[in-house]
Amino acid sequence: MATETIPGYDFGAPDLQRSPVSPEDLRLLERTLLWSEEDDRYLRMAAEVLDGQVDQVLDLWYDYVASHEHLVRYFAGPDGQPIGSYLERVRARFAQWVRDVCRRPRDQAWLDYQHEIALRHTSAKKNRTDGVESVPEVPLRYMVAFIFPITATMRRFLAARGHGQADVDGMHTAWFKAVVLHVCLWCQPYAAGRW
Numbered sequence: 025m026a027t028e029t030i031p032g033y034d035f036g037a038p039d040l041q042r043s044p045v046s047p048e049d050l051r052l053l054e055r056t057l058l059w060s061e062e063d064d065r066y067l068r069m070a071a072e073v074l075d076g077q078v079d080q081v082l083d084l085w086y087d088y089v090a091s092h093e094h095l096v097r098y099f100a101g102p103d104g105q106p107i108g109s110y111l112e113r114v115r116a117r118f119a120q121w122v123r124d125v126c127r128r129p130r131d132q133a134w135l136d137y138q139h140e141i142a143l144r145h146t147s148a149k150k151n152r153t154d155g156v157e158s159v160p161e162v163p164l165r166y167m168v169a170f171i172f173p174i175t176a177t178m179r180r181f182l183a184a185r186g187h188g189q190a191d192v193d194g195m196h197t198a199w200f201k202a203v204v205l206h207v208c209l210w211c212q213p214y215a216a217g218r219w
């Protein structure tokens with residue numbers, strides 16, 4: 025899907041808030057994660073491998089959320105029922121995020137959109153993009169806990185195109201580091217001064 029046709033996908037939009045995280049802080053986080061040029065190379069490889077599989081990845085993640093009442097409630101309305109249009113619109117942006125993780129340079133525009141995604145999980149901005157009445161905030165503890173399923177489930181897709189063990193391991197490690205990096209940045213509005 026062309027990015028301009030994804031409702032609410034505002035990467036690079038001129039009215040986005042500037043991230044409170046400096047490029048220097050980002051580089052220090054990358055160093056903390058032992059980020060290397062290999063990781064960038066493997067993410068580009070993952071981009072190729074995941075091409076044509078992103079929908080299946082999203083099917084799996086959505087089944088996982090849907091099968092846990094304590095998670096799907098963050099997509100539910102006041103009647104406790106999941107809001108179909110909300111799930112659908114977020115799904116398209118989530119799919120684009122997978123592509124962005126693998127392909128986007130981590131520059132200022134990227135940093136600013138990470139801040140926007142962070143805010144969209146908190147009471148500052150959740151529900152606004154899609155004009156829904158749902159639970160006001162995703163709790164921080166679930167943001168952190170999600171790192172495991174979002175990482176573990178990816179392996180089978182990275183292995184699905186016949187790459188050798190070393191390449192699959194490399195792509196999987198790079199993906200793991202990338203998810204942790206995102207969640208570190210997305211913690212910022214939850215922790216503000218203590219971030």
Ligand code: HEM
Nearest residue numbers: 095098114117118121141144150151153162166167170171
């Ligand atoms: C590793 C952790 C997580 C990742 C990678 C992730 C990824 C994403 C992405 C890419 C988006 C769309 C961003 C955009 O608007 O462009 C999103 C939105 C959303 N996510 Fe997460 N998410 C995580 C944790 C969670 C958890 C634990 C929940 C709760 C079940 C959750 C619920 C939501 C909801 C409700 C939205 C829509 C927010 C809005 O109203 O704009 N997410 N997430």
